[in-house]
Amino acid sequence: QVQLVESGGGSVQAGDSTRLSCAASGRTFNMYDIGWFRQAPGKEREVVSSISWSGTTTYYEDSVKGRFTISRNNAKNTAYLQMNSLKPEDTAVYYCAARPAVHLRTSPEWTIWGQGTQVTVSS
Numbered sequence: 001q002v003q004l005v006e007s008g009g010g011s012v013q014a015g016d017s018t019r020l021s022c023a024a025s026g027r028t029f030n031m032y033d034i035g036w037f038r039q040a041p042g043k044e045r046e047v048v049s050s051i052s053w054s055g056t057t058t059y060y061e062d063s064v065k066g067r068f069t070i071s072r073n074n075a076k077n078t079a080y081l082q083m084n085s086l087k088p089e090d091t092a093v094y095y096c097a098a099r100p101a102v103h104l105r106t107s108p109e110w111t112i113w114g115q116g117t118q119v120t121v122s123s
Contacts, residue, residue: 002026002077002112004096009117016086016121022079022096022114030054033099034072034079035110038092038119048094049081053101063089086121093118 008020022034035050049070050059058070067086072079079096094117097110 002029002032002098004098004112004114006094006096006114006117009094009119011120011122012086014087014121014123017082017084018086018119019083020081020094020096020117020119022081024077024079024098026077029077030074031101031104032112033101034070035097035099036070036079036081037095037097037110038090039095039116040089040092043092045095051079083119086119088121088123091119091121 002024005023006020008018010018012018030053033050033052036048037045038048039045046061048061048064049068051070051072055072060068067084069082096114098112099105099110
């Protein structure tokens with residue numbers, strides 16, 4: 001099982017870009033899908049983007065399509081979320097999560113979570 005640590009959050013201005021990283025411990029990173037989620041104050045946690053274990057399949061929530069890009073480097077045990085053209089409504093705590101690859105899991109639930117990193121976008 002992997003453990004996840006996010007980094008790269010901070011305070012930025014609207015229109016700026018920033019990149020979040022999700023570093024995983026363990027030698028089985030390439031057996032897990034990775035997802036990025038966010039939770040804004042007073043709102044439920046929502047999925048932002050996800051990438052399959054092989055990197056061949058990605059998903060983006062509608063509000064971030066064309067602005068955010070998810071990627072992963074299995075050799076470095078790290079996933080990334082490149083966030084461009086940031087908006088104040090992107091302000092949230094961002095979490096990365098992992099679940100076993102589709103051919104290895106019995107449930108679609110995201111079972112491993114990082115501690116989260118704050119992203120604050122000022123107008």
